[in-house]
Amino acid sequence: MTSKEIISNLNVLVANFNKEEFIYDLLLAYGSSKTSVLRLKKGDFNMSDTEGETLYKNKLFYAHAATDLHLRVDAFAKEERILKQKPRFIIVTDHQLIVAKDLKTNVNIDIPLLELPSYYDFFLPLSGAEVYRSKNDNKADREASYQLARLYDILVQDNPDYAKESHLLNLFLSRLLFCFFAEDTDIFDKVGIFTDTLAQHTQANGADVHEFLNELFTKLDTENGDFPKHLQNFPYVNGGLFRDSIKAPIFTTKSRRILLECGNLDWSEINPDIFGSMIQAVADPEERSDLGMHYTSVPNIKKLIEPLFLNALNKEFEKQHNSISGLNKLIARLGSIKFFDPACGSGNFLIITYKEIRLLEIEVIKRIAELSIQQGLTLPMQFTSIQLSQFYGIEIKDFAHEMAILSLWLAEHQMNKVFDDRLEGLGQSKPILPLKQAGNIACGNATRMSWEKVCPRGANDEIYILGNPPYLGSRNQDSNQKDDMQLVFGRDFKSLDYVTAWFYKGAKYIEGYDAQLAFVATNSICQGLAVALTWPRILNKNIEISFAHQSFKWTNNARGNAGVTVINVGLRNKSNQPKYLFTNITKEVKNINGYLLDAADSYIDELPLPLSKFRPMMKGNAAIDDGNFLFSTEEQAKAFKIKYPEQAYLVREFIGSQELINSYKRYCLWLKDAKPTDILNNPEIQLRVENVKRFRNRSPKTQTRKYADKPLLFMEDRQPDSDYLMIPVVSSENREYIPIGFLTKDVIANYSSFILPNATALEFGIIHSKMHMVWVSAVGGKLKTDYRYSAKLCYNTFPFPETTAKQKTLINEYVYDIMDERAKFPEKTMAWLYNPDTMPSGLRQAHKALDLAIEQIYRLAPFENDAERLAYLFKLYEEMTKKDTLFAKVKKTRGKKV
Incomplete structure (x- = not known):
């Protein structure tokens, strides 16, 4: 069923x-x-x-x-x-x-x-069916989070005064989680000791559970003391987790039962890398909407830490594979590296890093043992050189800060067991209890704190900064975040994404030191106008991009998968070491610019006029009418024309991006050329006009209120007196070409499109070419990963050589071929024609012929790939802007305004 x-x-x-x-x-x-x-x-x-x-x-x-x-x-x-x-x-x-x-x-x-x-x-x-559980789920994953969420809610409900002290409740929850984990993983001597003792020594109605927990927590923080017999088998924990004196909340029958149910789950295989963020969601109402979305994607984290440092360490392991002294130096190096996440949350990146470094250390020790046996040497008992004190972090939320510390403890215990098991008598880990310092995790605002104080950098220190800082566009930043940005950048920060503060501070931190950084970020900072605003501040004569992952979906196997589109960007001091660009393949490149392309460090800014002397392009018309000029359906438009035949001429087709691509029919009232009597004699038009006037008068914008006196007109009227070419603002990334089309002057162009009046076949061919698409994809903004076209940024900046009459004639012929191929499928939409899976072969061939003709205007030798096309376009752009002093001046002026 x-x-x-x-x-x-x-x-x-x-x-x-x-x-x-x-x-x-x-x-x-x-x-x-x-x-x-x-x-x-x-x-x-x-x-x-x-x-x-x-x-x-x-x-x-x-x-x-x-x-x-x-x-x-x-x-x-x-x-x-x-x-x-x-x-x-x-x-x-x-x-x-x-x-x-x-x-x-x-x-x-x-x-x-x-x-x-x-x-x-x-x-x-x-x-007969089972609820799906992803492969990343373990025995104490999602169901544990839901049980804990239920417990949390009941405790808040039953303890309103206690709930006001969120830090106390969060700390209390952290202690419970440690006890659940400890009783299932041999931290406590007896399996199930916490849950069993709680069940046996508290009343069923929960009335004395808080007293039991208060006394237990005191016992866990006391090395020697006089406690009841049922608590004497609990060890001294230390580490600060139980140091602060807090009173446990009051329990009831129901909350006690849920507490015991949590204890009955098997916590032995919990992953600390998901543990912190998952439980953080329990206590954070803003993140409660779907607890499942907080599962860390380990493969995505490894996408960042592997090129940052892990690949190099593994390469060094291979290099020293037959040298005991070299391997011992590698172990010493592993025990001295500093890892710093200045937006660590509940510690996911640090925990994955810790586990990977510990696993590498195990492999190095095993290899030393093999070589020692071969050479007849005695290998002493091995202990780990890697300490939690090598791991640094900053986190602004106090509960996430607490969870990062706790999760690092749990990760250390898990890896100690792996260390003992895999080395089979060659190595021995030290007991986890009493707990030692669990990393250097500071609680505070990373944009305002001194990173050097949190993670001191010495001349000989090897440091890697990593993580997933918060990214918020300028419009989404609250007043406190804007203050953060001003503190970091001083002036001229208002259009920057919040994440740029971390890149900027990180670049200053690593400059001149043996340090590198890599952050996950929104892909928007490497697209469109954001590139020229962001990267000149970060990249300088000393700092370069060492590697980058171009746009990919940060996904996981959890329910409610967010699927955010992100990039990874690594920074380092300038070096002769290879640079790597990751797409579907890994490629060594000469340079990585702010667009994350293998090209020169150019920054493409908006231009008011076309660089290549094309005809001016403009946006479509914007009604600003609260929908009063529009007909909701085609049937509604037909009914109007039947009811008012004398005013039928005022109903015009209204086309924008979606209508052009998907052949939707949409209509509007176009009253610009209406006869006064047609307005007066039509009550429906009069009502719509009055509604427009009322809507504009109520607007908080001065310019809109001014147009209340012109209620017959679209507020932004750019309708041409000639036929025109329409280009959608947003188009799917899956298409090789943005669908464009010629429309007659009687069709009203919507604001969701760009229009080119009096366009010729040459302009159609240029805009519809592979060369232009490569440029748009590189320098234009994106909506997630879809193309977002811009006249000033994509069209006006596009570098195109002078053409001869013969070349223009040839382009015209190929454009007519494309139009002929389209005409063979009159019933099909643009979406179908340009879908890679359904695109007719004849249309595809016509486009390929046009592409080749356009490319031969640039040079006779064919381009090998898009990277080569882009490199050529960037170079030509630089030449044209330097040659044309008008555009050089415009670009410079824009830079001052930013």
Whole structure:
């Protein structure tokens, strides 16, 4: 059955609830056959002899209870007679609430019966299906976060005064998480000691749970002391986690039960790299919308740390593969490198880095052992040289700061176990308890703090800065963030993305030192106008881009996957070492510029007029009318013309990007040439005009209010008196060419497009060429990864050589070929014609012929690839702007305004 069918069935069930039939209706809702359910009702399949109970082998156990639903579920889940039949679910209800336990996943629900359709996926196994769990999930991942979220919410509800102190509640939650992890991973001597002791020494109503936890936390922070016998087996932890005296919140029966359920999960395989951010979401209402989205993508983190330092360290390992002294030097190096994340969040990047460095150290030690055996040498017991004190971070949120420290502790313990297991007697890790310093993680605002104080840099220090700083466009920055930007940049910062503060401070930090950095960032800082605004501030005579990943989706396997489009950019002091550009392939390049291209360090700025003496291009018309000039549907436009035939001439086709690409029909009222009598004699037009006037008068913008006195007109009227060429503002990245088309002057151009009046076949051919597309892709802005066309930035800056009459004639012929090929498919949309999977072969060939003709205007030798095309275009752009003093001056003036 589909999920929609199940939800529909459950809606019917709760709407027509029947106490006697409930459990049978539930089975039917999930697709059990009517025959099987009928036999169950008769008793054939019911394995329970107790009246009022239903025990369906391999399916469920069901009972009605008036009180103590949670206690009854727990009791039934332990009864041998029930477990013998291997039911998947234990279900108890009082016909108002449903309390159930999934015996396979050990997960409980407690919901009002009326909300059953919203929780349909819990009982999904009754239909024969399982809820999808991604490969990155482990035994204490998403379900743990949901359980903890439930616990957090109940504690906040039951402890309103305590909830006001968010730091205390966050710290309390951190301590619980440590105890869950410690009892499942041998940090505590006995498996399950925390949960078992809690269950045995607290009341079922939860009244004394806070007293138990207060005393336990004191014990964990006390090296010697007099404590009750049931707490004496708990060790001294230290490390600061239990140092501060806090009072545990008050618990109830329900919150105690959830606490025990959390403890019954298996935390032994938890990944600290997802742990911090996942739990941070529990305590942060702004991030609660989907707890699953906070799973770290380890492959994406490795995309950044591998070219930054890991590849070089592995290469050094290979180089010293047969040298014991060289390998020992590598181990010493691993134990001295500093890793610094100035926006560390809950520590994901630092944790992955720590684990990878520890794994490399293990391989180095194993190789030393092999060489020692070959040479008859005695290898002493090995200990790790890598310490958490090598890891530095800054985080502004105090709970994330606490989680980073805790997660590093957990990562150290996990890697100690890996160290002992893989070295098989050659190495031995030191006991984790009492806890030592867990990294140098500072709590504060990285834009305002001194990075040198957080992570001191010495002349001989090897330092790598890494992470995923916050990125916010200038319009999305609040007043505090704008103050941050002003503090970092002084003046001229208003159009910069927030993430540029980290690149700028990072570049200043590494300059002149044995240090490098790499950050994840929004791809917008390497596109369009942002390039000229951002990178001249960062790249200078000493700093260069060492590697870059061009735009890719930062995705993971979790539910609610954000799929943000990002880039990776690495910076270093200028060096003769190779530079690498990563796309679908890895390529060694000579230079990486601010567009993340293998090209010269040019910065393309807007130009008011075309550099190549093309005809001027402009935006389409903007009504600014609150929709009053528009018809919602084609039928509405037809109805108007039928009702008012004398004013039918005022209804005009209204075309923009989406209409051109997808052949949508859209219409508007164009009153610019309307006769006064046609306005006066048409009540619908009068009403629309009055609404436009009222809308503009209420606008907070002065310019809009001025146009309230011209309510018949589009506020931005650029409609040409001639036929024109239309270019969409936004177009899919999947297309090799942006779809463009000629339109007649009677068709009103929407603001979502650019228009070129009196355009010729030559301009059509240039704009529709591969060379222009390469330029647009490189220097234009992007909407995620889609093309975003700009007249001033893409069209006006495009460098194009002078053409001869013969070349123009040839281009015209190829353009006509393209139009002829399009005309063969009159029923098809532009979207279909230019979809790579459906593009007709004839149209594709016509475009290839045009591309070759355009490229031969630049040079006779064919270009090998897009990188070569771009390099040529950047070089020509530099020559043309230097040659033409007008544009050179314009560019310089723009630079001063920024």
